[in-house]
Each structure stands twice: as C-alpha cells, then as structure tokens.
Amino acid sequence: MRPVPFRPRQASQPRMRRLKPTYEPHDIESRWYDRWQSSGAFRPEINPDGEPFSIVIPPPNVTGVLHTGHALNMSMQDAIIRRKRMQGYAALWVPGTDHAGIATQNVVERELAAEGLTRHDLGREAFIEQVWQWKASSGDRIAEQVRRLGFSPDWSRERFTLDDVLSAAVREVFVTLYDEGLIYRGTRIINWCPKDHTALSDIEVDHHERPGELVFITYPFTDGPLDDGTEGVVVATTRVETMLGDTGVAVHPDDERYTSVVGKTVRLPIMERDIPIVEDEGVDPDFGTGAVKVTPAHDPLDYEIGQRHGLEPVIVIGEDGSITEAGGPFAGYDRFDARIAVKRRLEEEGRIVAVEQHMHSVGVCSRCKSVVEPLISTQWFVKVGPLVGPAIDVVKNDISRFIPKRWEKQYFHWMENLRDWCISRQLWWGHRIPAWYCDACGETVVAREEPAACPSCDGRLRAEEDVLDTWFSSALWPFSTLGWPEQTEDLAKFYPTNTMVTGFDIIYFWVARMLKMGLHFMHDRPFDDIVIHGLVRDAEGKKMSKSTGNAMDPLELANRYGADALRLTLLQSAVPGHDIPLNEEWIDASRRFGNKLWNALRFAVEHSEVRGVPESAGYPSNPHPEAAWILSRLHEVASEVDELYEEYRFADAATALYNFAWSEVFDWYIEMAKLGLRSDDQAAETRQTLGVVLRDLLKLFHPIIPFLTEELWSELGDGSLLITASWPDPPKFEAPAAIGELQELVTAIRRFRAEHNLGRRTIEAQLETAGDEVPAWWLAQLESLGGIAVTATVTTPPPGLTRISGGSVALHVALGDLIDVVAERQRIEKAIAEAEELVAGSLRKLANSNFVERAPAAVVAQERDRVEQQESRIAELRTQLERLPA
C-alpha cells in the first residue's frame, strides 16, 4: 500500500549526440532530403513486389514560384504517397511542370517590355529560346521549393509538358482526333483577347458583374414613319459602338408589338445602312424593348441570329480592339472611346430615347483581365460532343469518384452544356499545331511529322503558325507522363492512376478534359479518386493574391516555422472541399506541437534510455495496466487514423493524432511511465511500451510531418529510415477500467486544488472504496499524478473530512482550515443545483412514453444511467455539504 520507492536512475551511457533542448526545424529539415532521395525511397522500385499505386502531380506552371495553394495540394499528395509507400505499395508520384502558354509568354514579354522590346523584335525562334532559358531557371526554383517542403515525388520520372515524349503524345492525339473528325478548323465567333492577341476558350473567360449603361436607340424605318406615327424601332444595347456593325434588328416571333413591322427595313443611323427586321426565337421579349440590334460579327447570339437569317457580319472591331475601316467615321478609335463617341453622335442626331443604369456581366481574359471581344475568326476546335458521354458515364457509374461528391453535380452540369473547344492560340510558346497548308491547291495537311511537300499537288507547304491551348497537353498528363504513345512498362503498371488531388478551380479546365482524353485514348479512366480541395485563404478568409499583398510565401513560412509545421497546419485545416484560411498563429501552434513531440522523445531517449527500438519491435505480451491502457488507445487511434487517411480526411487524421499524442501519450502516459521506469520489475516493459508507442506515433505522423519524425526516429530507432518503415498495425489491448477511474480522480483532485489554491503540496487522504483491494500501482500513480498520499482505505466515509470524488472512488481529506468554507459551500451548492437540473431534464425525457417506446433501447438506458449517476453525485455532494464545518 505504499508508493513504489524512488530509485535514482543509473548513470546514463555516453552517447553520440544529444538532442538539442529545443526543436529547431530549419536545422533538421536540411538534413534528410538527400538521404531519402539517394536511398531510392522516392522510386516505386523500392517496393518491387508491391501493388502499384500512382499519383500524377497537377503540374505547377513554370511561371514562377509555388504558392500556399501548391503547398496544400502537394502536402496532401505527399501524405498519400508516403503512407502508401510505408504500406508496401510500389508507390509512384510523378512530378512535373506545365509550360503554361499565355501565362509564361506574358511573363517573358513583360521582361522584354522592360527593355523596350516586344517579342516581334526578337523573332519567333529567338523569343522561344529566351522562354526556354527562363523556364530552366524557374523550373529549378520550383524543384528546389518542392524539396524544401519535403515532398517525395520520383524525380527520375520528372516531366515537362514540352518534353519530346509529351510533345509526341500531343501530336499523336491531335492527328488521331483530326482523322476521326473530332478536330476541325473553322470560322466562327470566338473569344478574343485584344491585349494578348489570341483566341481564348470559353472557360478562359471570366465573367465580372459591372455597372454599365443600357442605351435605347431609335432605328427609323427606311420608308418613313408608320401610319400611327411610329418613327422607328427602339433597340437597347450596352455596347453602343457595335451598332456600327449592325446588319439587322430581331424580335421574338410571338411579340405582338412588332408583328406589323417584321419584314420592313430600318435605316441604321450614322452608317445609313438599310437593315431588315427579322423574327428569331433567341430574342427575349422581356428584355429592353424586345427588339435587338443584330451585330453578327461581335456577339455570339447575334452571330447565330445572323446565320439563321442570312445577315452578313460586318467586322467593325479589329484584333487590336480598335474600330476598323468598316466603322466609317469612327475608324481607328479604341473600342471604349468609340462607345462614348458613338453615343454622343447619336445624341446629336436625336436617336437616343433613354439611358438606364444597368448591371451586366463583362467577359474578361482570365490571364490579363482585359475585356474580351467576341470576334469572327478562323481557329481550330475540338468537337467535344462524342467525348462527353463516356466522361459523364465514368463518374455516374462511380468508377471515377469526386471527393466530396457534390462536385459531381457541377461537373455534370458543365459537361452537359459544353460547346466545342477552341484549341488554337495565336502565341509562340506552346505546342505548334501539326498542320500545313498548300497555298497552291488549298490543301490542309495534318501529320505527325512535317511533310516535305503537298501530297496533292507537290506544292510548297506553309506551316500553321498557331500553337495549342496549354490545357490540350495537360489533358493528356496522366498517360503522356507514363510514356504514351509508347506502350511502356510504366504505362502498363501505373495507368489508371489511383488518385488525383486538385483544386475545384480547375475541374473544368483540367479534370474534365483528362477524363475525356483518358477514356478516348486509353479506353480507361485516368484516375479513381478525384480529391477536390479548397483555396488557401488568408486569416480573414480573403483570397490570397500578389496584388492585394496578402499572399503568404510557403518558403518563408517554412523557414520561419518549419516545413513540417506548415504541412501540419495545412493538413489539419484541409477539410475536404472547403477553403482553408491560413493563419500564422496556427502555424506557430503546429511548430509548438513539434517542440512538444521533440521533448517527449528527448525524455524517452535521453532520460529513459529508450533507444535502439527495432523498426519491427513487438508489443508487450502481458502489460501492466498503464501500458495496457496506452496500447489500447494506440490501437484505437491507429485504426481510426488509418481509415481517415484512406478517406482523404487529413484534417481529422491530423487532429486525431495531435490530440492522441499531446493529451494522452504526453500528458498522461509519459507521466505514468515515470513510475514504471523507476521500478525494477517494470522498467523493461515500460521502456518497451514507450518505445513502440512513440515509434508508431512517429510512423503514423510521418506522412504529415516527415522531417521531424525522421529525425526523431534516427534517435529512437534502429538506424533504419522511417520513410521506408512499415505502416503500423498495433494489436488490440483491453484498457483496464482502473485507469479511467484514476484519471477521473486525479482530475477531480487537480480541480479541487485549483479551486482552493492548494498548490502542489502532497495531501494525506483516506480512500473510500466499495471494499475492493486497491492495487499498489494505483496508489502510487495517485500520489505521483495527484499528489495524494493515501493513509488508509475505508468502506464508509470517515467523519469530519472533505470528500473528493471521481468516478466510483472517493477521497476523504482533512483540510480543516485550509479551505474557504463559505466558498466551498457555495461551490457545492452550485454543483448540486446543476446536477438536479440535469436529473430533472432526464426524468422529463423518461416520463415521456413516446421517448421510452420509440428511442433506441441503448439511448433510453443511457438516460437512466445518467439519472443514477447524477443522483448518486447529488447524494455525495450533500454529504460533503453536511461534513463542512459550520
């Protein structure tokens, strides 16, 4: 019944290196990357017999540096791949970068502009050469950042979208689709960026709500006013300048206001052109006046109306965004200046009937934010219709799964409303479209290799100048990176890939297109799970961007707090599909967790001689209660965390590990272990338990905080690398009930001490039990953890003492004048009142026959238990109250 006597530790062995007293992330994070890489751990060949598991990285643009979004994206992938590697899979993570057509070209053009040059001053070849140089340095920088953050892709399989192999894949796909009639060249209305001077696909246009003017203009009838005096038709427009190119006016066929004028012509002001009034279903009779001016050359709907009614497009806005010769008196005006000038001219002519303020959405170039101009232009298109069906089915049939699932709806909605994809870009940086034109006979040749001469007339061929949309090559990424069109071993082994981790912002740009291309060319989905994460935002929830100055640099954060702290913070916040705010305080909290983990290991290794733990060390076979308890928790947490990892619920996994480590292993078990370590018959087992628990904790945490766990494993372990250690599967243990009671009682004591300002002095107490034998270890822990020296064990409450109860046991303490009796009385009365309220609530529930009959039996039983518990608690509290000195 006495605590285990304290025994001084043996003098410690001299050792190679001591852990520093504080965790210095920068120090250890510079140490491991090269060792990991040179060990071959990043390559799937490290597990030659393992089942394949593969991820391809969403390739960052070579335009610059990684941002926190990349850090999140890659932290998730790294966590996945590291765990799979430890599980024994032949785990492959393919790294790479994207040439990012417009974006990269813009960056280099800006550099040139600083020297007063344009790309045309250099010429195509010299310019591209310059971009390649820029790419080389930028690509290196990105790789350096990836390494700094500890990500573990297989660098030997690194790819770039303009690599020879990938370029071959692009040509193969282009030619095949062309031969299948799924790629064609056509003249249509497209989105044009006047600043970047290129066509854009529909999704490269962002829509912004902006205030504008809705101007109502009268177009007079050619033949003069009607009998009722009506002078003409009033049309409404937000883009006044486009009236210069009007070739018709359209009304809805059912719109009775206009039935009498359909077929007449009106005279277009300024241009003095007679244009017909036509009927078209596409007109919304409720908007404006119900009559639409038709500008086929500069509006997608007008283009269609024009096509249906044979209205010729008149191009009045050119590729540079200024008014063309066809714009008569306004030729040469910038389009926005023209809007003002044309309106003024119409006012002078008395044609404007009204002007309303109007919110409307304006299409802007997603890269440069210029207002996009719809233009008629000859471009290359992918006919997406035939590709869509399989890409929808594969998701509908759950073969490829969006996580979270709600993105599927967005995906279907978009896929079902697709228009043909404009893939040609008037840029220099990118994959050149493999097409050649014969000016002699008009033949178009599409081929994998450049043909020597025109196959029809043997004439000279002129190569297509345009390049492909950057997303064209990205769409092939899951199979092109594995060597396709060659039937490589990698392709056979690793396609389809298992998981795609990416942001919701590129579901349309990228994920949808990978599905379409993968299914068309590989006849199989490109990936099983599509894990969609949110945007990383700043502490206030605002989108991070360079222009608002709230962007956080992951490298800087890693240098300040450690890559591990950054990764832990990101993953701890990565609730599937939700944006995450990145708060520096959180990163600091993660770093402090690192410090805590560091010190826990320092305790084990330096103070307790727990070291040289074999990677595959077994668990104690017949553990003491404390050990059995922590091992039971280890089993539960490991199973839970394993499942959470499998479901990509990193936030829950990280939080579960964090809480287990800190609140259970560190706060309770290490404290309990201090006794065991000092006791002759328990020391070995305690060391073994500490060793395996900490080892498994390091393993479970390794996918999230690889550097720190590897460093600590090098102190605790057997010299092996943690990165290739086996994934833990700790066996089940029964947790002794006595541990729960101990914890409850200790907590009660601590609360009592805090409430009464009793400090840390040891308190003598009598222990009240139901008569069971109280084991010595229990009393020893009670003294060690609670500062309670048990002087006697009783079965009935001794008189005149204060009772502290926790669970089914209670202590009786002679506190006498140590405590403030009045305050204590109030405290107990308050506790009684609270308990009575709870009981009343439960009793109300139990009095309800509906509840008793319909609620699950377990819930009802639980409710009854509560009443019992609370009532016995109230009885205890009353006893306490009675015992207090008056």
Next chain:
RNA sequence: GCCUGGCUAGCUCAAUGGAAGAGCAUCUGUCUUACAAACAGAGGACGGCAGUUCGAUUCUGUCGCCGGGUACCA
C-alpha cells in the same frame, strides 16, 4: 436567373438525430528534474422562423446575410 457552399466560443474553424470540440485569445494557479514554446484548472457558442421527429445544432422548407460557379442578362 439557375446551381452550389457557409452562418457554431472574443477570433479562425471542426464534429454530431440523444447532454457541442480544437487552436489562438481571456482569467486563476504552478519554474513538477522531457518541454514556461510548458503544466494544472476556469469561463465562454449552434443566424431567424416554420415543419418532420419521442427528441433537431444536425433532416426538410423558408427568410436573412456572406462566398463560389454558371448563363446567348442584347
């Protein structure tokens, strides 16, 4: 307009059809020999209304506010 996410503690975010958690912040104690970057405690919250249910913070509807996506809003 249509689709979609959110509204929980002072702040930023979780979980949950059966007495709501964390980090930071606040308050009270403590330098207990792994850790004061720590320890032991305390206080503090489910946007409004209606419905379904024995029971709703959780499911449904509706309203309000904030955020995304999307549209041929001339």
